[in-house]
Amino acid sequence: MRDLTDRALDTAAARGAAYADVRVVRRRDESVTIKTGRVEGVASGESEGFGVRVLVDGAWGFASSYRLTVAEADRVAAEAVRIARASATALRQPTRLDDRPAAHGRYETPLQEDPFEVPLETKIADLLAADQIVAGVKGIAFTESSYAAQREWKTFAATDGSLTEQVITHVGAGVEANAVDGDEHQRRSYPDSGGGWQAGGYECIRGLNLRERAEPLADEAVALLTAPQCPSGQFTVILDPSQLYLQVHESCGHPSELDRVFGTEASYAGTSFLTTDKLDEGFRYGSDLIDIVADATSPGGMGTFGWDDEGVAAQAVPLVQNGIFVGYLTSRETAPRIGRRSGGAMRADGWNRIPLIRMTNINLLPKPGMSLDEIVADTDDGLYLASNRSWSIDDRRLNFQFATEVAYEVKSGRKGRLFKNPTYTGITYEFWRSCDAVGDERSYVMLGTPNCGKGEPGQTGHIGHAVPGARFRNVQVGVGKW
Amino acid sequence: MNDDRAGDALALAEAALAEALREGVTEAEALVMAEDSALTRFANSEIHQNVAESNSVVNLRVVIGKRVGVASTGRTDPEGLRRLAENAAAIAGVVEELEDWGGLPAPSETSPVAAGYSASTAGASPEFRADAVRAVIAAADAAGVTAYGSFATGLESTAVANSKGVRVAGTRTTSQLITVSMGPAGGTGYAEEAAVDASTIDAADIGREAADKARATANAVAIEPGDYPVVLEEYAVVDLLDMLGYLGFSALAVQEERSFVEPGKRIGSEVVTIRDDGRDPAGLPLWFDYEGVAKQRVELIERGVCCGVVHDAQTAARAGVTSTGHGLPAPNPYGPFPLNMIMEPGTSTRDELIGGLDRGLLVTRFHYTNPVHPKLALVTGMTRDGTFLVEGGRVIGPVKNLRYTQSYLAALAGTTAVGRERRTLRGFLGGVVVPAVRIDNWTFTGGTEH
Numbered sequence: 001m002r003d004l005t006d007r008a009l010d011t012a013a014a015r016g017a018a019y020a021d022v023r024v025v026r027r028r029d030e031s032v033t034i035k036t037g038r039v040e041g042v043a044s045g046e047s048e049g050f051g052v053r054v055l056v057d058g059a060w061g062f063a064s065s066y067r068l069t070v071a072e073a074d075r076v077a078a079e080a081v082r083i084a085r086a087s088a089t090a091l092r093q094p095t096r097l098d099d100r101p102a103a104h105g106r107y108e109t110p111l112q113e114d115p116f117e118v119p120l121e122t123k124i125a126d127l128l129a130a131d132q133i134v135a136g137v138k139g140i141a142f143t144e145s146s147y148a149a150q151r152e153w154k155t156f157a158a159t160d161g162s163l164t165e166q167v168i169t170h171v172g173a174g175v176e177a178n179a180v181d182g183d184e185h186q187r188r189s190y191p192d193s194g195g196g197w198q199a200g201g202y203e204c205i206r207g208l209n210l211r212e213r214a215e216p217l218a219d220e221a222v223a224l225l226t227a228p229q230c231p232s233g234q235f236t237v238i239l240d241p242s243q244l245y246l247q248v249h250e251s252c253g254h255p256s257e258l259d260r261v262f263g264t265e266a267s268y269a270g271t272s273f274l275t276t277d278k279l280d281e282g283f284r285y286g287s288d289l290i291d292i293v294a295d296a297t298s299p300g301g302m303g304t305f306g307w308d309d310e311g312v313a314a315q316a317v318p319l320v321q322n323g324i325f326v327g328y329l330t331s332r333e334t335a336p337r338i339g340r341r342s343g344g345a346m347r348a349d350g351w352n353r354i355p356l357i358r359m360t361n362i363n364l365l366p367k368p369g370m371s372l373d374e375i376v377a378d379t380d381d382g383l384y385l386a387s388n389r390s391w392s393i394d395d396r397r398l399n400f401q402f403a404t405e406v407a408y409e410v411k412s413g414r415k416g417r418l419f420k421n422p423t424y425t426g427i428t429y430e431f432w433r434s435c436d437a438v439g440d441e442r443s444y445v446m447l448g449t450p451n452c453g454k455g456e457p458g459q460t461g462h463i464g465h466a467v468p469g470a471r472f473r474n475v476q477v478g479v480g481k482w
Numbered sequence: 483m484n485d486d487r488a489g490d491a492l493a494l495a496e497a498a499l500a501e502a503l504r505e506g507v508t509e510a511e512a513l514v515m516a517e518d519s520a521l522t523r524f525a526n527s528e529i530h531q532n533v534a535e536s537n538s539v540v541n542l543r544v545v546i547g548k549r550v551g552v553a554s555t556g557r558t559d560p561e562g563l564r565r566l567a568e569n570a571a572a573i574a575g576v577v578e579e580l581e582d583w584g585g586l587p588a589p590s591e592t593s594p595v596a597a598g599y600s601a602s603t604a605g606a607s608p609e610f611r612a613d614a615v616r617a618v619i620a621a622a623d624a625a626g627v628t629a630y631g632s633f634a635t636g637l638e639s640t641a642v643a644n645s646k647g648v649r650v651a652g653t654r655t656t657s658q659l660i661t662v663s664m665g666p667a668g669g670t671g672y673a674e675e676a677a678v679d680a681s682t683i684d685a686a687d688i689g690r691e692a693a694d695k696a697r698a699t700a701n702a703v704a705i706e707p708g709d710y711p712v713v714l715e716e717y718a719v720v721d722l723l724d725m726l727g728y729l730g731f732s733a734l735a736v737q738e739e740r741s742f743v744e745p746g747k748r749i750g751s752e753v754v755t756i757r758d759d760g761r762d763p764a765g766l767p768l769w770f771d772y773e774g775v776a777k778q779r780v781e782l783i784e785r786g787v788c789c790g791v792v793h794d795a796q797t798a799a800r801a802g803v804t805s806t807g808h809g810l811p812a813p814n815p816y817g818p819f820p821l822n823m824i825m826e827p828g829t830s831t832r833d834e835l836i837g838g839l840d841r842g843l844l845v846t847r848f849h850y851t852n853p854v855h856p857k858l859a860l861v862t863g864m865t866r867d868g869t870f871l872v873e874g875g876r877v878i879g880p881v882k883n884l885r886y887t888q889s890y891l892a893a894l895a896g897t898t899a900v901g902r903e904r905r906t907l908r909g910f911l912g913g914v915v916v917p918a919v920r921i922d923n924w925t926f927t928g929g930t931e932h
Contacts, residue, residue: 031813033813035815038580038581039578039580040580040813041550041552041812041813041814042550042551042573042576042813043551043552043553043554043573043812043813044553044554044569044570044573045554045555046554046556046557047539047554047556048557049556059529059532060529060530060532061532061608062531062532062533062534063533063534063535064534064535064536064537065536065537066536066537066538066556067536076536079534080534082608083533083534083608084532085608086522086529086607086609086611086612087529087530087608087612089529089609089612090524090527090528090529090612090615090616090619091528091529092526092527092528093526093528120572120576124576141738142738142739142740144815180739180740180857184857185739185855185856185857262525262526263525263526263628263664264523264525264526264530264531266525266664267523267525267630267631267632267660267661267662268632270849270866273931352535354531354533390852390853390854390862391852392850392851392852392862392863393850393864394849394850394864394866394885394930394932395849395850395864395866395883396930396931396932398930398931398932399864399883399885399928399929399930401862401885401887401927401928403855403862421854421855423854423862423887425885425927425928427930427931456523456531456632456634457519457521457533457535457634479862479887479927479928
C-alpha cells in the first residue's frame, strides 16, 4: 500500500502540486432484506480503490480509480494535476489550508462481536424471527425488515507526512409494519425509520430486541388505519428521539456546514441561513436549554472516527451553547476564513469521492431534570410524535415540514389515543426557541441516518445523532388536504 | 458506438458467469457496470471542485434451486471473480427458497440506439468542461450576478451475461450542465440541460437563462400561502414524473398494494400522456435493463387514463407477463423503475400557458420534495430559484418561496394545458423529457424568508 500512496504523492508533487493527499479505501458490506416473512434479498459487496486530491496554484483537482497499481497511481495523480490546472482557469480566490499538525496513528471502531464473523444463517434467523411476528399480525399487508453492516479500511497519506490507518464498522437493523386499507396506508417502524444504524458490532443488533418490539409495532400500524386524523392547529408537541434526531439533522446539522454558508453547495442542496454575521453577533438559535455539539468522539455514533478525511483529529465542536449559535462544521479550507482551525468534519463517501464538510455526530445534549416520560407527565395538553415518515426543508434550512408515523394524544400527563397522518411545520429558529423541556440522560439515545445526501457527484453519508427527546410549544400541526 | 468498451465489459461479465457456473449453481447472471465520469463544479463564479473517476463493478446473482444470492465486487482480476462467485454461492446456500422465483430472464431482441453515444462526450476533457463553465460565468458576470453549478460528463458501459443465454452489452454517454445564479437583493435563477452529446449544450445560453431569472427575482415579496393555479416550468415538472414513477408506476408497488395505479382508472386530465421509452433519442437512451432485457415502450398514462406499469423479471413472473425491461441491479427491494419517462407535448406556447392564469404563480423548480402520504401521492416541497406572481395573464413580479403540500394525482387531474416545447433533463435515475404545464390548483401551505 505504501508503494501506491508514495507514488501518487511523489507524482503529484513532481507535476506541480503544492499539496496532495491520497486515500486508499476498501469497503465491505452485506445486507439482508426480508419482506412479509420471507427472505427477499441477501447480498454482499466489496469495493476498493484510491483517490488523489491535489492543490495546484491554489486550485483543486481530484482523480480516482479502482485499479490498485503503482502505474495507475502515476496516471491518476497526473490526471488530478491536469484537472487542477483546468480549475485554475476559472479561479478567483486561491485556496489556503490551515496548518494542522501532520496526522499519524491508527483507529478502529470498538466492537464486541464482529458482524462479519457472525454466521449469515444467524443474522437471517434473527431478523426473520422478528419479521414473521410482524407479518403474522392480522391486518398487516406487508413488512420490510432489514439488516446491514459496512466496514471500511482506510489509509490516508499526504505530502506533509501524514499517514493514518482506520477501520470503521457500522451496523443497522430494523423492522417495519405496513397496513393498507384502500387509499389508506399506515406504517410503523422500529427502532427508527432509518434502519437503526450505529457504530459497533453485532451486539448493537442484539441490543435492539427486535422480536420484543415486533408485535406492538404491528398492532399499532393496524390501529392507525382506523385512528382519527391528527388535528390541525397550534399544539404543544413532544418529539420522541426517533423523530427528534432528524429534526436536529435537517435544521441544525446541515445549516451549520460552513461550505454551505460560503455557497459551495448552492447549486444542489442550497445554502444556509446561519451566515457568518450570525456567528459574530451571537445569534439566538434556540432557547436556553439548547446545547448542540458536533462530536466525532461519541461512543456508538456513525460520525465517530480517529481523523477526518483530510487528517484532522476527531474532536467535539460546540455548535449551539445555551441557545446561542457558536460554531460551524469546518474544513482546513473554510475554517481559516472565520479565523478558526478545522474542526475535522471532512468526510468522503468511499475512494471515488472528494471529502466534503459533513456532519459527524450532531448531538442535542441532555438536560438534568426530567426524563422523557416525566416530560409527558408534565404536559397537560399536547401531542407526542414518533418515527419520521417524511421530511423537507427549504434551501436555506429555515422552513421545514415533517410527517411522523404516529401521534399520541397527551392529556393530563398521559399518552392516550392514536392519531394518524401527523405533520408539523415551522421556521427553524422559531421552533428551537420554543423548546421548554429537554430530556435527561435517561432518555438520551444514539441514533443516526445512513443516507444523508450531499454533493455532486452525489455522496451518501453515515451521520450520528444522540438525542434525548424534547418538548416544544405552539407548534403548527396539520398541513395540506387529506 | 464504442464496441471495444462494451466488448470488454461483456468479456468480464462472461468471465464472472463462468466462475459462478463452476460453483455448480442452477442459474447465474453477471452484470458489469463500468464508468469513466467527471464533474466540474463551480461556485462564487469560480471552479472549486473538479473530479474524475474510473470505476468498474461486477454484480453476480446466482440461484441454487430457488435460493438466490447476490454479491458484488470492484475487483476484476481472476482471484476477485473467483471470490465473488464463492460469496454469491455461499449466500444462496443458506437462504430460504423464493417460492415464486420466476427464473432469470431469457434472451430478448435488443439493438443499440446509436443516438445514445457521443464521441465528443466520451472524450470530454477537463479543459472542455472548464471552457463551458467559463462561458456560464461570463454570462453571469455580464448580468452582474454570481454563478454556481456543475458540468458532468460520463461514459458508461453495461454488460449482462446469464446462464440462459443473455449476452448484451452497450456503451452510452450522458452529460448535464446545471447552474444557479444569485444576484443582488436576493434574486436567484436556475437553468439546466442534459444531453447525450455534451458539445450540443450551449453553456452561454444556459448561463444567460439563469442570470436573467436571477435579475428578475430580485426583491421578491411575500404572498399568503393558499390555493393558486400554477404554471410549472419544465424543471418543476421533472419532479412530478419522478415522484409518480417512484410511488406508483412500478409493478412491485402495485403488487404490494402501495400504488395508486389501477389500469383503466382516470387519474389525469385529457392532456396528460406519459410513457417510458428507453429507446427514444429525445431522452438519454438506455436500450436494455440491468437484467439484460430489452426495454419496451410502456404507456403509463394515456390521455389521463392509467395504462401500464413497468416490470422486471420477478414482478413479471408474479403477474404472469413478460418483463418490460425495467429491472435494476439485484438485490432490489424497490422493484422496477421507469428510468426514461417522457411526457407528450401539448400545443401551448410559454406565453399561452402563462396567459391562461387569471391570478396564479409561475414556478421554476421544486426543492427537497418528499411524499407525505405515498398512496395519495401527497407530496411536500419548496419552490426555489424563481417564483412569480401572474395576474391577468402577465408576470407581475417575483414572490418569496413557498412550501406546498399537494397531491400529485390531483395535479395531473387539474392539468389544463401542456407546453409544446420540451426539455431533456436528468431525473432521479435517468433522463426525462418534459414540457411545461398549467394546473388549475396547487396548494401552498407555508412560506419562508427568501
